[in-house]
Amino acid sequence: MTAPRTSRFPYAKGPDGARLIGYGADYNPEQWPREVWEEDVRLMRAAGVNVVSLAIFSWARLQPTADTWDLGWLDDVMDLLHAGGIGVDLATATASPPPWLTTAHPEILPVTATGETLWPGARQHWRPTSPVFREHALRLVRELATRYADHPALVAWHVNNELGCHNVYDYSDDAARAFRTWLRHRYTTLESLNHAWGTAFWSQRYSDWEQILPPRLAASHPNPTQQLDFKRFSSDALKDHLLAERDLLRELTPDVPVTTNFMVMPGTKGMDYADWAGEVDFVANDHYVIPGPQDRDELSFSANLTSGISGHRPWFLMEHSTSAVNWQPVNLPKKPGELARDSLLHVAHGADAVCFFQWRQSAAGAEKYHSAMVPHAGEDSALFRDVVELGRTLEALAPIAGSVREPARVAVLFDWDSWWTSEQDSHPTSRLDYHGEALDWYSALLRLGVRADIVPVHRTDLSSYDVVIAPVLHVVPQPLAKELTRYVEGGGHLVTTYFSGVVDENDHIWLGGHPGALRELLGVRIEEFGPLLDGDTVGLDNATTGSLWTDRIEVAAPDVEVLARYRTGLYASRPAVTRRTTGRGSAAYVSTRLGADGLATLLPQLLAPAGVDSELPESARGSVELVVRRDADSRYLFLVNRSEESVPLPGVAGDVLVGRETGDDGIVLAPREVLVLRRSAG
Known part of the structure; x- marks a missing residue:
């Protein structure tokens, strides 16, 4: 797999030709009368906007009927933006099919696992595997690409929008046919498929490919490998649509970079973005803060993971919010300073463009209460003044455009197969939270002030890291087990957790005792898991408290050191945390969920061998x-000050790009403030 071609990043340029940090929003002029458009461009210039995403949900306006086109208004908008010095990330507008298409072809509508049709009236009401939808979508793409190929405002193509946000899993007959084709490619023979799916269980053996269906509503737990493969297939089906649009755009406009906006955040696990990243010219991401005790930790985690997905090359923040959103149970506005802090934290993790949903807050529709760069209150508002100030800040950060994130010494591995598989049904506990466990480790590192990279398992050279943390690395194929062993023997320090190494790529148990594929490396053996009931906890002798899970650990090698034992619970006095020295490195195992607080207590001991x-x-x-x-x-x-208090930074120095100059007492960061310093690379 190739890395994203970030040399194709659509940088805005200053008067001297130097790169600028991109700044802008989704722009939806079709929601407003013509006289508003020129006012929009004036305000964009005042705010420092230099790029907008255009026409994302415009299909019904661009193609009013199957046989008519209306692109004159888009011509006008493109011309206005270009005259204002604003580049256009032009969407292919295929995200939501128009009413005429779904009326004529209801067979393009997605179907749920229970057989219900998802009807028009919202958005993304299309099947990723529908040949009818694909035909009409590519017709629209061709029309747009042909018309705007040479328009001077066009800086990038924006394929569809948030692929899979609402239609990642489709169980229709189209999906069933495509799933069978995907399975034939993966397994070649029914014998191989029957082995991989373990169909000897529950009389599920297939004798013909046509017998195979998606995991629709069943009388009991569907076949687990069938479920896993359907998740893999569904991600690939969306990627296939991305490639269909991308390939046509590259054919018609080879000099214009192509991307689509990922959604790297907790609630969108259906798309394997590490697998998609090599298919775009630059990675783009949408992110929204979920209020809670780890909200800014999660923002940092997702921005960091986006950087890992992009190969630590610059990426494009396509959407986030200036303030409140509209889709949470309670939609809180951002506190003073959070708009800038959130934006700059994405920039810190490699974003070379900062954009919002959306430019002007809608007066109608489902997102009318979602904040924007220009709020309902208009130009004379605190929010718009903050938007203008952020524009000035990003202008001051122009020197960093094109720079890359400096690698950390610690990596936290992230694996979509393990995320999908570890949370499936009929497991030791239904309470396991893969993303939450990974976030806890990252939160603990943040509390210790230790830099870390979040990196996809299969896009990573582990040898460059001193410490690799692999939370709930549930799926471990044999090649990965060998790679982890080589890493440790070569001097690396591995840390993994409960429910890791348990199954192979087909979701088959590694026999002989857990943690299966990692048992010899870790030097421990577990005969039976000990999940905990809701509210139950266990004490450890290092003053931490575990929840969710425990393991009955047997030390199976003489060089295993017990770092902590259970003090209470069924396994009292037995090992809870172990470490084995192997070659020049070590491999540690944490058998319970300690939460961010407990991990912050334990981590110094785990990091110490690597210094x-x-x-x-x-x-x-x-x-x-x-x-x-x-x-x-x-x-x-x-x-970045993550706290609500002022924080002194004694001994920290450098040339100030953003933030207050240092005084006689040194640097003091105000609450929610961000300081950017430049030092010589030497």
Whole structure:
């Protein structure tokens, strides 16, 4: 798989030709009368906007009927934006089919696992595997690409929008046919499929490919490998649609980069973005903060993972919010300073463009209460003044455009197969939260002030990291087990957790005792899992508390060190945390969920063999996040105050790009403030 071609990143350029950080929003002029458009361009210029995403949900306006087109209005908007010095990330507009199409062809509508049709009236009401939808979508793409190929405003193509947000799993007859084709490609023979799916169980053996269906509503738990393969297939089906549009765009406009907006955040696990990343010219992501005790930790985690998906090359923040959204149970506005802090934290993790949904807040429709760069209150508002100020800040950060994130010494592995598989039904517990466990480890590292990279398992050279943390690495094929063993024997320090190494790529148990594929490396053996009931906890002798899970660990090698034992519970006095020294490295196992607080207590002991510690002054650890970007000449230190208190940074120095100049007492970060310093790369 190839890395994203980030040399094709659509940088805005200053008067001197130097790269700028992109700044803008989704722009939906079709929601407004013609006289508003010129006012929009005036305000965009005032705010420092240099790029907008256009025509995302415009199909019904662009093609009013099957045989008519109305693109004159889009011509006008493109011309206005170009005259205002604003580039256009032009959408293919295929995200939501128009009413004439769904009326004429209801067979393009998705079907749920229970056989219900998802009808028009919202968005994304189309089957990824529908040949009828594909035909009409590509006809629209061809029309747009042919018309705007040489328009000077066009800087990038935006395929569809948030692929899979509402239609990732379709159980229709189209999907069934496509699923069988996908399975034939994967397994070649029915014998191989029957083995992989374990169809000797429950009399499920297939004697003809046509007997195979998606995992629709069944009388009991559907075949687990069938479920896993359907998740893999569904991600691939969406990727196939991305490729169909991308290939046509590359044929017609070979010099214009192509992307689509990912959604790297907790609630969107259906798309394997690590697998998609090599198919776009630059990675783009949408992210929205979910309020809660780890909300900004999660923002940092997702931005960090986006960087990992992009190969640590610059990426494009296509959407986030200026303030409140409209789709949460309670939609809280952002506090003063959070608009800038959230935006700059994405930039710290590699975003070279910062865009919002949307430019002007809608007066009608399902998202009319979603914040925008221009709110309902208009130009004379605190929010718009913050938007203008952020534009100035991003202008000051122009020197970092094109720089890359400096690798950390610690990596947290992220694996879509393990996410999908570990949370399936008929498991030891239905309470397991793969993403939550990974986030806990990252939160604990943030509390210690230790920089870490979030990296996809299969896009990663582990040898470049001193410590690799693999939370709930449930799916471990034999090649991955060998790679982890080589990493440890070569001097790396691996940390993994409960329910790791348990199954292979077909969701078959590694026999002989858990943790299966990692048993010899870790030097421990587990005969039976000990999941905990809701509300139950166990104490450890290192003053931490475990929940969700325990293991009955037997030490199976003489060189295993017990770092902590259970103090209470069914396995009291037995090992809870172990570490085995192997070759020049070590492999540690944590058998319970300790949460971010408990992990922050344990982590120094796990990091010690690698000599990893915080680069921040002690007074800032836990309150300030440090992220570093670099180019050939400079290192750019982003210091982000995650707290509601002022934080001193004694001994921290550099040329100030963003933030207040240092005084006689040194740097003090105000609540929610971001400071960006430049130092020599030497």
